[in-house]
Amino acid sequence: MATKTVWIILLCLFVVSQADQDFDVRHHLSTVTRYSVSKDVTQNLIEGSNVPSECTPIHLNLVARHGTRSPTKKRLRELENLAGRLKELVRDAEARNLPTDKIPGWLGQWISPWQGKVKGGELIRQGEDELYHLGIRVRERFPSLFEEDYHPDVYTIRATQIPRASASAVAFGMGLFSEKGNLGPGRNRAFSVTSENRASDTKLRFFECCQNYKSYRKAKEPAVDKLKEPVLKKITASVAKRYDLKFTKQDISSLWFLCKQEASLLNVTNQSCELFTPSEVALLEWTDDLEVFILKGYGNSLNYKMGVPLLEDVLHSMEEAIKAKEENLPPGSYEKARLRFAHAETIVPFSCLLGLFLDGSEFAKIQKEQPLELPPQPPKTRDFRGSTMAPFGGNNMLVLYSCPAASSPKYFVQVLHNEHPIAVPGCDGKDLCPLEDFKAKVVTPHLKHAFDNLCNANLDDTKQIPSLLSWLFGSSHKTEL
Numbered sequence: 001m002a003t004k005t006v007w008i009i010l011l012c013l014f015v016v017s018q019a020d021q022d023f024d025v026r027h028h029l030s031t032v033t034r035y036s037v038s039k040d041v042t043q044n045l046i047e048g049s050n051v052p053s054e055c056t057p058i059h060l061n062l063v064a065r066h067g068t069r070s071p072t073k074k075r076l077r078e079l080e081n082l083a084g085r086l087k088e089l090v091r092d093a094e095a096r097n098l099p100t101d102k103i104p105g106w107l108g109q110w111i112s113p114w115q116g117k118v119k120g121g122e123l124i125r126q127g128e129d130e131l132y133h134l135g136i137r138v139r140e141r142f143p144s145l146f147e148e149d150y151h152p153d154v155y156t157i158r159a160t161q162i163p164r165a166s167a168s169a170v171a172f173g174m175g176l177f178s179e180k181g182n183l184g185p186g187r188n189r190a191f192s193v194t195s196e197n198r199a200s201d202t203k204l205r206f207f208e209c210c211q212n213y214k215s216y217r218k219a220k221e222p223a224v225d226k227l228k229e230p231v232l233k234k235i236t237a238s239v240a241k242r243y244d245l246k247f248t249k250q251d252i253s254s255l256w257f258l259c260k261q262e263a264s265l266l267n268v269t270n271q272s273c274e275l276f277t278p279s280e281v282a283l284l285e286w287t288d289d290l291e292v293f294i295l296k297g298y299g300n301s302l303n304y305k306m307g308v309p310l311l312e313d314v315l316h317s318m319e320e321a322i323k324a325k326e327e328n329l330p331p332g333s334y335e336k337a338r339l340r341f342a343h344a345e346t347i348v349p350f351s352c353l354l355g356l357f358l359d360g361s362e363f364a365k366i367q368k369e370q371p372l373e374l375p376p377q378p379p380k381t382r383d384f385r386g387s388t389m390a391p392f393g394g395n396n397m398l399v400l401y402s403c404p405a406a407s408s409p410k411y412f413v414q415v416l417h418n419e420h421p422i423a424v425p426g427c428d429g430k431d432l433c434p435l436e437d438f439k440a441k442v443v444t445p446h447l448k449h450a451f452d453n454l455c456n457a458n459l460d461d462t463k464q465i466p467s468l469l470s471w472l473f474g475s476s477h478k479t480e481l
Helices: 002-022 073-095 125-141 163-176 211-243 249-266 278-295 301-305 308-326 344-354 360-367 435-446 451-456 469-473
Strands: 056-065 155-159 337-342 395-402 411-417 432-434
Touching: 056 125, 056 163, 056 308, 056 344, 073 249, 125 163, 155 163, 163 337, 211 249, 211 278, 211 301, 211 451, 301 344, 308 337, 308 344, 308 395, 308 411, 308 435, 308 451, 337 344, 344 395, 344 435, 411 435, 432 435
Parallel strands: 056 337, 155 337
Antiparallel strands: 056 395, 395 411, 411 432
């Protein structure tokens, strides 16, 4: 019996060790995840519906996040400060005669890769590449939509006024229209990217135009920090003990940020990321996802209801395409694709409006504007993950199909997330459903409030913005740390 117990223990240790070896931190970076890492993750993806061969795509809506970017100006300063702090920790360890093999070799010599950089947040080369090749793949997937000569009214490209979004639109367009012009060896062509003033862009930067959301976010950020604090405290203690270094919670927070930047932007995983065990990475990723959930996602109906102008714009473009089809307008006289480039704060609420990453009961809740349970803490599994919902370059495509006149229904909508079919609760868990069902079950339930009434009227906070106190202290949300 004792021998059997020993073998079971050894087997368990082997399984855990193998899991740690197979662990890739680049899959656990929340919304800092690279598109190439996240694109083919199978979470919530389904085998695509069989679109009848006689049905053809007549219009494409794309809502995409910008590609991989550099750290913002504020974060650049944080990394500069971290370099000094790490040297201070090493000096303290040396003063305590800590064995040198206890201290990670890179720690005392680390210099920020962005040292001396004054400005940040711009699209980097990897981000350009992500959007460029996305453009090529979209054209190859829907050749009939992109066979016409370019015209800005046929292929509408919109971006926010933030440079990384407009640069992403340009990179995408260069891929989409490559070999379609006469410019340079790549036979590129010029194309138009339009933007609306950021102060009034209710379709792509609604989060900046919605005063009640800005008030909600400012009020709830301390509560989010309080939710994350026990995890940071626990991990700080573990990492400090493991290396016998006097790390603070701020140190661990900055080192986790550095890990995400190194792994995602530089493909470096053997420095700051190695300070953390896989289970600690999973918890840190969860805290990031928790923040996305509460401040951008399903944690509050205001987060996504303010995105209704974008949803209405998508539906309107479909209706215009149907009108052009039924009036038999000549090619080149109507829009065939509306392509938008924005931010995580755009793509997350838009995904929520579509009900992505929800089951049927949760979808019914959001249509009643009820908040959902917080994503469960690891090791429990969860569907809401920033790495799959809104990685760099993350996108949703809605493809409108037209079927022969004798068919019923005549028009279908297919939803693709990061280029793959995804289950849509409003479409009975499928990626494809009749347009009328999509309108009735997905769009219409969200149209109860006008944007101005929702965002700029004086709201009763107790009714319209659910308190996070129940999440902080309610028994149904307590988690063991």
